Amino acid sequence: MNMIKRFKVSFSKIFNKLFKKKGACIGIYGPPNAGKTTLSNRILRDWVGSEETMGSVSHIAHETRHAKRRNGVTIETNGHTISLDIVDTPGLATKIDFHDFMEQGMSDVESKKRSKEATEGVIEAVKWLDDLDGVILVMDSTENPYTQVNVTVIGNMEARNLPLLIVANKVDLPDADPGVIKEAFPQHPMVPVSALEGVGMDSFYEALAKQFG
Template identity: 65%
Template sequence: MGLMLALRKRFGFILKLFFKKDKMRIGIYGPPNAGKTTLANRILRDWTGDVIGSPSDVPHETRRAKLREGVKIEVDGKTLTIDIVDTPGLATKIDFQEFLKYGLDEEEARRRAKEATEGVIEAIKWLDDLDGVLLVMDATEDPFTQVNVTIVGNMEARNLPLLIVANKIDLPNASPARIKSAFPQHPVVPISALKGINIDSLYKAMAERFG
């Protein structure tokens, strides 16, 4: 089993060139509150009329990965069929006191912190079952963080096709250019998942990257 995983990591990209899948499993990753669930909901609303979850201002609201299968995206006459995995926010440290700021009592805050930590572990495990990743970053914040660098490095080590989504460009202090400068080796698509701004460019980039 360990040998097969090592071969997959080393030669996965080459194998995918020869054995194209009818359906791609795409994970939506990123730090807490970057807009992962909002993006998942935008994609599902546009192509299925459904949603995958409820966004929240409270960090780590998504504490378990959610899977939606068989979403068909049509771009320029080409159909891309994907399974969407909305994952918990990744963090290098989760402190229960972070949740106290949002009015939760200590018992609830500790429970949420424990579940959020378990969610991070689950999100990392999902990487073994993915064909590509949408990495969502908040374009209003400094992208060069330990979390983002760790996520990108992990996905590069696994040879996973990566598309960075610079979200929240509807906000006045957004700067997608900072994200492009921080990670020039990967394509970056600026969008607002909430407002749907430039979302067609994202679908086109997804078809090119994952199709």
């Protein structure tokens, strides 16, 4: 190999190492208790290791109050391989009332602390939008999708020209109706899953690769 060829090969390796785009940073968004952390944990369980989780889950809203990021999640599906950085964000809400936490058995002091942290979490989740390459919007398929949170998130994504994948979660429940979500937002791809039971995850990973790969 002559000097010029050796230089080209060396320069190419250095260029790829320094400037090659790494995995896209994808945020998992949605209202409280839609199953964002459950989905995050399922992704890590499937592709990283059975012992690793993104966070704990609870029937009480706003269990996740700080964004958590897991870098370098490699997903192989349908002949394609993609590498993603996953960000599990706090639940978005238009109103956070400490009395709601008191109704779940928390003390007055604990409820006010939880309410403050949840509010800060919403602000943090919104700020993360500036650093993302795309969004997975998780909706509860047993709930009405025409909520202010869902409409606001989708409008924000469209304004930022960020790719969006809607996940209709909790299809294992008897009153689930993911078709309503599809009808509500037909302009975006949607995949029905049960992140808890692992139902529909193969289709989810295929949609993930297609949307963010």
